[in-house]
Amino acid sequence: MGQETYRKLAFVASARPEAQTALAAVIAKYGNVDAAEADAIIPLGGDGFMLETLRRYLPLVQRGLPVYGMNQGTVGFLMNGFVIEGLHERLDQSTQTEVHPLKMTAQAAGGQVTDTAFNEVSLFRQSQQAAHIKISVDGRERLGKLIADGVMLSTPVGSTAYNLSAHGPVIPIGSDILALTPISAFRPRRWRGALLSGHAKVRFDVLDPVKRPVSASADNSDIRDVRSIEIEQDRETTLTLLFDEQHGLDEKILQEQFAT
Missing domain, CATH: 3.40.50.10330 (Probable inorganic polyphosphate/atp-NAD kinase; domain 1)
Structure with a gap:
């Protein structure tokens, strides 16, 4: 008070x-x-x-x-x-x-980009082709190929924003949890995402980025032609x-x- x-x-x-x-x-x-x-x-x-x-x-x-x-x-x-x-x-x-907030480091066609997100970091397909994305958590591959419109990592604050619209979970403040949520997943069809520790380091690798280009968004800041992206909570x-x-x-x- x-x-x-x-x-x-x-x-x-x-x-x-x-x-x-x-x-x-x-x-x-x-x-x-x-x-x-x-x-x-x-x-x-x-x-x-x-x-x-x-x-x-x-x-x-x-x-x-x-x-x-x-x-x-x-x-x-x-x-x-x-x-x-x-x-x-x-x-x-x-x-x-x-x-x-989340701290994001993206490798894109134009070079490396760093940014901050208070709600979520999202990846989206940039063309009519579905995105193919490999997901790793703390250096270990967890999903070899997600076929979807995209995927996002959300903070508790952002869990009620776009994450909720994509049918992701609402996260209580203070829970020290991040929501990993697919956007219109096609394969694996039944994968609904994951809840991760607030200390987790998440990496997205875009598979076939030329044929299936992907853009990234840190809240409302956009980056085109992303190759890979690393995200973690900025605990400092x-x-x-x-x-x-x-x-x-x-x-x-x-x-x-x-x-x-």
Whole structure:
């Protein structure tokens, strides 16, 4: 729980008209400071904008600057409700959720690419041809050939995003588990993925990348013509997200598991 330390706030907003209107309203009431001088960053938008904000301010967030999102988008799973009044009090009473992103190193036709993902790292077929992907975990081959539209590795935070749409499992926060989920698997037809330790190192090798090209995505950052990709949790990076008391991210994930 907070200790009445969130007084200097840095507000940022997506380009949506409602988010821009909300931005003007909160700045008029609470002022606005540069993120480097703030006690917390307050993004106004949806989950996509939250991910953009984490990327944009990653050096500050890595050093412990917390992020408290307010929903001015569509889904808003990573956001709190938008209420102008009593913001300082809400922040002081908020709960903290610490998360670790994924660290990705990809070998592509254009060279090596490194990136960070907060939700998931995904591989997708780049043409009409199904992707052929070999999957290894901690240096040991686990699946010699997955024939599918693609495959993804998801964090607990991302387990309720694209992973859930692909029929992957919802993972409770704090479980230190990653979800490995196929996307429209053709062979093995009955393979539904796997739950891996948060310490696991996963490697995807693209088989026949010329005939069956594959692209990779770290959240919303895309890489074309991938040959191989290695992924592991970046345990040296801890991000702090703030949620209203009684409505933390762990509670949202639990609710999602009972959704009908």
